[in-house]
Amino acid sequence: MMPHKYNDASRHKFTKKRYRVTNWSEYNESLRQRGDLTIWITDDALKQWRAPRRSTPGGQSKYSDLAIATCLIMRTIYKLPLRQTQGLMRSIARLMGVEVPVPDFSTLSRRTQGLKLPEKPRIENTEPIHLTVDSTGLKIFGEGEWQQSKHETNPKRKSWRKRHLGLDLASGEVVCAELTLDDVGDPTALPGLLYQIDDPVSRFLADGAYDGAPTNELLAAHFGDGVEIVIPPPRNAVLTSKSPDDPSPRDKHISQIQAHGRLAWQANSGYNQRSRAEAQIGRWKAVIGPKLRSRTFDNQKTEARIGVQALNRMTELGRAKFERVG
Structure with missing residues (x-):
């Protein structure tokens, strides 16, 4: 038997502990910010949207890794297929009034494999x-x-x-x-x-x-x-x-x-x-x-890393603090 299931039949005898949130106003605001598009699409992302010129032979990428990662983060948060992700990003660019090209769904799928995500500083x-x-x-x-x-x-x-x-x-x-x-x-x-x-x-x-x-x-x-x-x-x-x-x-x-x-x-x-x-x-x-949602194992790994960055960003916005009241 697992330790947390030990003596489970008698757990009704234990009084359930009660807690309350001590920073409700700050935590409530952090929950609102999670739906704010400007939290996920920053000015730095827009400035670095296009890929830098490469100095080695080969084709020139049109979109930077940061641009692809930004699109995939939006896809992860709103649980969208790639085609709907493309449509969402086009509408966001139009509403924000920025002149940036939006990757199509096939580009997003192709670039997901082996995508190098931007390093995020630890909390x-x-x-x-x-x-x-x-x-x-x-x-x-x-x-x-x-x-x-x-x-x-x-x-x-x-x-x-x-x-x-x-x-x-x-x-x-x-x-x-x-x-x-x-x-x-x-x-x-x-x-x-x-x-x-x-x-x-x-x-x-x-x-x-x-x-x-x-x-x-x-x-x-x-x-x-x-x-x-x-x-x-x-x-x-x-x-x-x-x-x-x-x-x-x-x-x-x-x-x-x-x-x-x-x-x-x-x-x-x-x-x-x-x-x-x-x-x-x-x-x-x-x-x-x-x-x-991804089909290949490499793309699934990238999708999972995107999910980690999204959760950590939400934690960085604010989390609840508790104190015991009974």
């Missing part, structure tokens, strides 16, 4: 990263369960991609992300996530799928022995032979669970904060969507 934060990771499946084709049940159709083979996200608990920013095939396990994708992080990490939280010596060794190699690792051991986990004299972090977790119970360990270790990674997964599916 300013002086504290080390508290990293929590999680993954989810994103659908790419195949009918849903409701369609099969309603019309009694035969189930068809579905295909998925696996989305891995790393969230900084301090800033709320997605600091690393990876898109893999559906048969890639979470520990296997972890090195690709960690290589994207240059800042120091003081704490790492993940679910039991990451439990094991390879994960601990990988984290120590990237962030040093001082990183605090909070991963729940399985129910049948046993202490190592070195635990009496030199207990590992995993041995300490096992001892605390044996002494005080798993629910107490979750609260004392801060493991409950990992639920924010699950909330980020839910935010992705609500804002970006539960499926990928």
